[in-house]
Amino acid sequence: MIIKYGLQPLLIIAVLGAWFFNQTTVLTYPAILLLVQVLLNLLEYWRPLRPHWRHSWREKLGLVGVYVAVFGFSAAVVAPLYTVSLDPILVAARAALHINIWPTQWPILMQVLLAFFLSEFIWYWFHRAEHRWRLLWRLSGHGAHHSFKHLGAVNAGANHPLEMFILLVPSAIVELLFGGGLAVAGAAVLILTQASIAHANIDLNHRVIGWLFTTNRYHIHHHSSVMAQSNTNYGCAAILWDRVFGTFAEADTLEAGIGPTEPTLLQKLMMPLREPDDARISPGLSTGRAAR
């Protein structure tokens, strides 16, 4: 009962508090992420919502490997590339357009929530576009993230390396174009925590907190192997924008994945070039409701 109703709100408060008191310590970020993942993985092992989704140790190790590799790739390749390309453009655009609207006088936690919902607003449209346009779906490798049949908290980091070029754009825009500064770091901690919870295989409440924040019930529905269900709930951390723009759905999910079978790791990596023959979730293959 406490886990079902208390886990998500308590984790949100705990990570924001932990960040607030340790904002300038570099280790704060990996430490929070690691603790959130360990806690959720223990709960998934102890009380899985879908017992048949429980990862074997081999699967879990593979997913952790992907998680570490993708985050390492982001730190080693994507972030430095941003530093010399996108970041200066955003800073120059902010100066040219005289954008001085960030409410720096607000309490920092209010700024974090603003950065959170603003980042999620931008991500909502990127994500919706990935599901709408086949070219973007393929170039971003988003299908690889959807290809897992059994989800758990660790799937939050199971993205195609190419997708990292898009996943970091919303935070960069809020930080450098809108001048969000340090608040963006707090928002990033909240986004990553929320993304972990959203994939977790645990029985969690979705009412009230689900008015604004994405719950695992909503996000697992987005991972459905039914195209019409997959084209809903684009907000991975905030569900607010799906409610505002009419893509919110709340229903049971029978099966996750892009088709009846899960591709191998190599097939997942190759998905920008070639999709598995039995893929049912991909823009252009639609047999259900068209992507909106």
Ligand SMILES: [Zn+2]
């Ligand atoms: Zn998606």
